[in-house]
Amino acid sequence: MKKFLLLTLTLLFYHALFAQNIQVSGVCIASPVTLTQTGQENGKPLYQGVGTVNGNAGVGIAIFWDPNENLWFLAYNGQPYFSSPANTSVPPGTASTNFSWSTVAGQTCTGASPLSVTGNVALWVTFGSIDAHVKGDNLHVNWTTEKEVNNDHFEVEASTDGEQFVTIGTLKSKAENGNSDITLNYEWTGKAGMSLSVLPYLAFVLILLLFVRRKKTMLLATVAISFVAFIQVSCKKDKDSITDAENYYIRIAQIDKDGTKTYSKVVRVNGE
Template identity: 30%
Template sequence: MLKINYSKCTGLVLSLALLLCGGKIKAQTDLAAGDLLFTGYDAQPGITASGPRFDRISFVTLKKMTLGTVLYFTDRGYKGGWFAANNNTEGSMSLTTTAVVEAGKEVVLTLTPGFYAATVDGSSIGTPVAVSPRLSMGNTGDQFFIFQKGGGDPGGVGAVMIAGLHWNVVQSGSFALITSSADWDNLNMAGHPSSTLSTTNSNIPPGLVAGQSAFFIGAHYTGSSYINYEAANFNGAGKPYADAAAIRSAVLNVANWSRVPSGNGAAVTVPTGHFTTALPVTLHSVSAKLNAGSLQLDWRTLSEANCDRFVVEASNDGRSWIALATVKSKATDGNSAVPLDYSLAVPMAGTVLAGFGIFGLLLLPTVRKRWMKVGLMIFAVCLVAACAKQEMNEEGLEKLDSANGQLYVRLAQMDKDGRTNYSETILAKK
């Protein structure tokens, strides 16, 4: 049954007022661990000036990055603290994006001195800058991290680790492999070969998780010992990708990578070219709370592609879900490259109010001036049309009990082709 919601309409008016009053859009996109994943690297020694540049590394974005987003990169290692930077090989770079980077796109960094570049689909998104001192990816083993904040220092106050990649190999005197996916070079283990503690070494730093945001490329066995892979790239297994989860599952599987052993000299493609289409919908944030007699839900999408509608679902126990309301996508034909904000108030008791639109029409007889009547009618019609994009499930409402002051809530996003993606589950409280 289609209902008109007064709180929803009021929210529209307030949102419009905020925009008219000069509300600003936040430039910096704050990322979390795993929002970026590495897809390829080339740490081979310098190649001819006409050939591929050395020190190239690529990553795919699982969250849209707005213009002005600042990223930092470092090849410094971690063992209870960050190894000191030096003048030539261990340091940091910074990048401030000069273009929007959609979720599902692949960024390639060229870190050859004199040829610094950051591109997506061949177009520049900014120029990397050396944060004294600069970094240099080692072909004899190294690691590479992406982070934000901290003043460009991975150990700085407030630094947030986003992604880590490791291609070093540590082995014992009997050539037993010590490096592992679980904690990389295991620098804290008893009896660790002290000679291997160098700029090529690292454990997984705090904030990153093995197999989710930190990745070890593996080691090449020669028949008697292990050597590292100085270049590797993701082979595109399973493409095209329906969502971020599909990308993560494919990229973090080492079996889906082509790897070049140290000293091999074989060419490697960076970027991989397997990520050419933005993800369908990038959900930026979802919040929910229980007000007096209603459930207030707000969410923002950073981009939408082929999006049809959103369904608000609630549960008393977090297991059995009931669809409460359906909201049509605001995007034109389901596609949008700009942020879109949604707000919905679901009544948890009683009948849904008729809304300001109908209330405004009831006021018409009391308004004497013609221009005020016309204005009020136009305003009411616009609000009714906007509010009509949501549908309430009154039967579902009756099955839920919010008397204990909390409900589990999630958002189901549905594409025009029938695919459904769910947001994280939120506990809404009074």
């Protein structure tokens, strides 16, 4: 009996400590309601709670993903009232200018305050301008953000065709605690002679070094890195060289603290 009570208390403590919650309010919801993650539905988290909606108490409120419609739904008693097309790992938050919740056709739900969805939600960065150009032997990438929420860092990605991208650099967010409502300016600089065709192999070798300890394996890995470096130098002016600016594209990936990722627009690298 004691073991059972101890297990129950442990589970309750775990649930209280790690449960992922969402708070919804506004429109026809009388007062803020907490939705708790109760499981997974269609491969994404399901959130449920009870509140007063349109003057009716005890109404079941849920947020779930519908893979057939490719939409997040906010439903009352199983009837969707709001939807969002943002294909995120968790429901989108209303504090982000990148996301929107729209009223489902035929459903009426109005109130003095707009819909608010906060808590364990996706809140992405609002990008401003972005520019990439080669000056001398260096590639300069500049961008601005107009708003950042829960942002951790950025990754600079390059491509030879504008479709398949590889990461060539990272930069931490300047926003305090990852949050900002003002325009922030960023600049990343890297060598322009880098050959993108060998970047995946270089990344593999660097990762290999993290996991190997034997001298023989370390020696082979070092030789491999040297070989890759040689290829980079020899290929500096081939069709994959960033010095040939017209053949290159850049985009910025933004990564939230929870790992959620979004991208800026794609721009072509400009020469001097």
